[in-house]
Amino acid sequence: MSQAAGKEAVLYVKEGDRVKCTACPRYCKIPQGKIGFCGIRGNVDGRLFLFVYGKVIAANVDPIGKKPVMHYAPGSWVYSIATTGCNFMCQFCQNFDISQRRKVEGVDMNPREVVENAQKTNCQGVAYTYNEPSIFLEFARDCGVLARKKGLFNVFVSNGYGTPESVGMMKEFLDCITVDFKGNAELKFVRRYIGIPDPQPIFDTIREIRDKTNIHIELTDLVVPEVGDNLEEAKKLAKFVYDELGPDMPIQFLRFYPDYKMMDYAPTSIEMLEKHYEVAKSAGLRYVYVGNVPGHKWSHTYCPGCNSMVVGRFGAFITKWELDKNNRCSKCGYQIPIIGQLKEPLFNFRFA
Numbered sequence: 357m358s359q360a361a362g363k364e365a366v367l368y369v370k371e372g373d374r375v376k377c378t379a380c381p382r383y384c385k386i387p388q389g390k391i392g393f394c395g396i397r398g399n400v401d402g403r404l405f406l407f408v409y410g411k412v413i414a415a416n417v418d419p420i421g422k423k424p425v426m427h428y429a430p431g432s433w434v435y436s437i438a439t440t441g442c443n444f445m446c447q448f449c450q451n452f453d454i455s456q457r458r459k460v461e462g463v464d465m466n467p468r469e470v471v472e473n474a475q476k477t478n479c480q481g482v483a484y485t486y487n488e489p490s491i492f493l494e495f496a497r498d499c500g501v502l503a504r505k506k507g508l509f510n511v512f513v514s515n516g517y518g519t520p521e522s523v524g525m526m527k528e529f530l531d532c533i534t535v536d537f538k539g540n541a542e543l544k545f546v547r548r549y550i551g552i553p554d555p556q557p558i559f560d561t562i563r564e565i566r567d568k569t570n571i572h573i574e575l576t577d578l579v580v581p582e583v584g585d586n587l588e589e590a591k592k593l594a595k596f597v598y599d600e601l602g603p604d605m606p607i608q609f610l611r612f613y614p615d616y617k618m619m620d621y622a623p624t625s626i627e628m629l630e631k632h633y634e635v636a637k638s639a640g641l642r643y644v645y646v647g648n649v650p651g652h653k654w655s656h657t658y659c660p661g662c663n664s665m666v667v668g669r670f671g672a673f674i675t676k677w678e679l680d681k682n683n684r685c686s687k688c689g690y691q692i693p694i695i696g697q698l699k700e701p702l703f704n705f706r707f708a
């Protein structure tokens with residue numbers, strides 16, 4: 357690894373001749389010349405460097421619904437970037453080629469160029485996604501501060517495995533975060549299939565974001581068949597969401613598709629996703645969704661006041677919008693907690 361690559365990180369402290377990274381709860385204590393677990397932060401002469409600063413391995417223009425974000429900037433487009441590396445080792449990762457690469461690779465793109473590209477492609481926001489953005493937080497922060505100056509918003513698609521220090525930096529620029537639980541964040545599952553010792557830091561990070569920032573939060577949960585679809589665990593997760601974040605917190609149960617080291621598993625059954633939906637609804641959550649199943653009746657938003665469909669969706673796209681200019685239900689006036697007005701004209705899909 358080139359010692360000249362990247363930029364000195366901010367999220368670290370010195371401990372003797374080691375550097376302790378504070379960007380994620382692994383808190384790697386890295387000796388001189390070595391790299392941390394994620395493969396992209398390392399000790400160079402007693403200073404922690406972020407080697408992927410300004411190195412973008414993937415850049416795409418995506419609808420925000422693909423992140424998937426349901427209740428923020430509806431219908432907008434986001435310039436989506438990633439670097440190599442990750443602090444998780446998900447056995448089912450759909451982006452494993454990026455996330456599990458322990459090499460600094462990609463196209464040189466400084467924060468000014470990231471923002472210019474977002475503007476040139478008519479995006480309204482920048483998304484930091486595909487791998488875990490907390491590991492390249494200093495780069496995301498510099499992009500995000502500039503993006504805000506140009507009137508763009510910033511979104512993290514995150515595993516939520518953060519620290520008080522990382523949340524402190526998110527606060528400087530981040531508008532929205534969608535935290536993806538996997539397998540209901542059950543202990544055995546996260547140890548075996550994600551490679552983290554304990555899911556607790558994810559819950560702590562969500563509380564920290566709730567208490568210390570104004571960042572809009574949404575949640576997803578990847579339901580992995582056989583090994584990560586325990587309904588008792590789903591109940592515990594739903595209770596946490598209701599108790600700590602309230603009934604209006606959106607949560608989406610995502611369908612798993614076989615990938616990476618879990619090619620022998622079938623996609624999650626629709627029935628199992630629906631059972632998760634019912635568990636969350638029974639816990640009192642108002643905005644529960646089934647995701648990765650285009651056209652599913654529970655991919656839409658229903659008004660808790662009169663039960664009519666107020667936002668229709670097909671995959672990542674919005675196909676129906678029955679809210680007034682204040683995002684109240686056009687039938688009964690119930691206030692739907694969606695931030696922002698629809699940005700794009702409706703897609704004209706038909707529902708069977």
Ligand code: SF4
Nearest residue numbers: 377380383384392394
């Ligand atoms: S961000 Fe990387 S280097 Fe830092 S603690 Fe996490 S895994 Fe270790």
